[in-house]
Amino acid sequence: MKIQHNVSLKPYNTFGIDVVAKHFVTISNLEDLEKVLALKEYPEKLILGGGSNILLTKDVDALVILIRLKGISIISKTDDTVLVKANAGENWHEFVLWTLSHNFGGLENMSLIPGNVGTSPIQNIGAYGVELKDIFESCEAINLKTKAITVFKKEACEFGYRNSIFKHRAKGQYIITSVTFKLTTKNHTLHTNYGAIIAELEAMQVTEPTIQEVSNAVIAIRKSKLPDPKKIGNSGSFFKNPVVDKSVYLETLKQFPDLPSYPVSETEVKIPAGWLIEKAGFKGKRLGNYGVHKNQALVLVNYGGATGYDILKLSTIIQQTIQRIFNITIESEVNIL
Numbered sequence: 001m002k003i004q005h006n007v008s009l010k011p012y013n014t015f016g017i018d019v020v021a022k023h024f025v026t027i028s029n030l031e032d033l034e035k036v037l038a039l040k041e042y043p044e045k046l047i048l049g050g051g052s053n054i055l056l057t058k059d060v061d062a063l064v065i066l067i068r069l070k071g072i073s074i075i076s077k078t079d080d081t082v083l084v085k086a087n088a089g090e091n092w093h094e095f096v097l098w099t100l101s102h103n104f105g106g107l108e109n110m111s112l113i114p115g116n117v118g119t120s121p122i123q124n125i126g127a128y129g130v131e132l133k134d135i136f137e138s139c140e141a142i143n144l145k146t147k148a149i150t151v152f153k154k155e156a157c158e159f160g161y162r163n164s165i166f167k168h169r170a171k172g173q174y175i176i177t178s179v180t181f182k183l184t185t186k187n188h189t190l191h192t193n194y195g196a197i198i199a200e201l202e203a204m205q206v207t208e209p210t211i212q213e214v215s216n217a218v219i220a221i222r223k224s225k226l227p228d229p230k231k232i233g234n235s236g237s238f239f240k241n242p243v244v245d246k247s248v249y250l251e252t253l254k255q256f257p258d259l260p261s262y263p264v265s266e267t268e269v270k271i272p273a274g275w276l277i278e279k280a281g282f283k284g285k286r287l288g289n290y291g292v293h294k295n296q297a298l299v300l301v302n303y304g305g306a307t308g309y310d311i312l313k314l315s316t317i318i319q320q321t322i323q324r325i326f327n328i329t330i331e332s333e334v335n336i337l
Helices: 030-037 092-101 117-123 197-203 211-225 246-255 273-279 308-326
Strands: 004-008 020-027 045-048 060-067 072-077 081-087 136-143 149-153 174-184 243-245 268-270 290-292 300-302
Touching (some): 020 030, 030 060, 030 136, 030 174, 081 117, 092 117, 092 211, 117 174, 243 246, 246 268, 273 308, 290 308
Parallel strands (some): 020 060
Antiparallel strands (some): 004 020, 072 081, 081 174, 136 174
């Protein structure tokens, strides 16, 4: 464990924003994590995982702790299900591929989501009709004050749409060190009705898909819509899909008859933020070295050399415009620092 100083965070965030961390350390085991958390000479600390859900708008005057805890293990197994534990530093997509290679079902719809396993419960990540909470068993997290390890079961995580206890009541209080998933070993439940999965499977000439083929379809769809962060800086979907009262939806529908929606409850409706942004004219809009991706209006991009403030300014303009046109508030899915 070596603490470095004045380190560029450009390689450690998928937006590729070049800001400097005053202090920086990479952690690969729990013992070193406990030691570094106890260092009183660095009172301010920032935890960094895969860097896929963060927008850095300024230099970080703190000790940045890069979590690189590795390891995947099978905790228990029955005829139908298996509990798999993955440490926080495992790359999310590589972990999904590992589960598929063992014919464990449940994560296939979340293939190719950027980031690491440790941050997945914070956002309750999801894609194509499946959310993390659907296959989540528990997670282990270290308390920043007491340094004690706490086990959070599903109910304790207070999962919501792209939300959890780690984003509100317990924000900044814990570092997730591992996540345990409950997956299927046979008779897998396939979720193919969301988005373009069925059409993609048909294009692949697949009529009775396996979990691996569902994953392949999702990967193909995501690659066609979303830019590779290694080539174009981005954090995936920048905005949440707004959930509005049904009365708001019906009022908006009068002006925009083609407004798509998904029922959430008897009184609430989810509206695709990407549709709103595209309808407002932002899809493909480029402002020098940053802008909105041409294939997916939810994705803000850094073509190279943009600052975090540039991206933040654009996101604010988009939010204000959507509010003005549709009277609907869209919120950032990305953490802004």
